[in-house]
Amino acid sequence: MKHISGKDINLGFALVVLSSITLVAGAFRWPLFIFSAILLVSYIVLDRKKLRCPNCGGFENLERLMYAKKHVFYCRHCGERINVL
Ligand SMILES: [Zn+2]
Numbered sequence: 001m002k003h004i005s006g007k008d009i010n011l012g013f014a015l016v017v018l019s020s021i022t023l024v025a026g027a028f029r030w031p032l033f034i035f036s037a038i039l040l041v042s043y044i045v046l047d048r049k050k051l052r053c054p055n056c057g058g059f060e061n062l063e064r065l066m067y068a069k070k071h072v073f074y075c076r077h078c079g080e081r082i083n084v085l
Pocket residue numbers: 053054055056057058075076077078079080
């Protein structure tokens with residue numbers, strides 16, 4: 001059955017959080033901006049490859065995917081159920 005991996009959602013969330021932290025820290029130590037950019041790009045790649053509706057490829061934001069981990073969740077683009085495993 002088609003599904004989105006819960007691990008990928010956690011990873012995406014971690015990347016966003018780390019990217020935000022390094023961005024703020026970059027105000028004090030500028031090389032951290034580079035890490036922030038790398039983390040952000042990693043997240044974008046992960047998002048494009050893994051964090052999409054498996055049926056139609058539609059974009060879902062991270063908050064909705066976190067919600068989908070614990071609730072029954074339907075894609076707002078195609079209406080198919082998205083399973084998070
Ligand atoms: Zn869909």
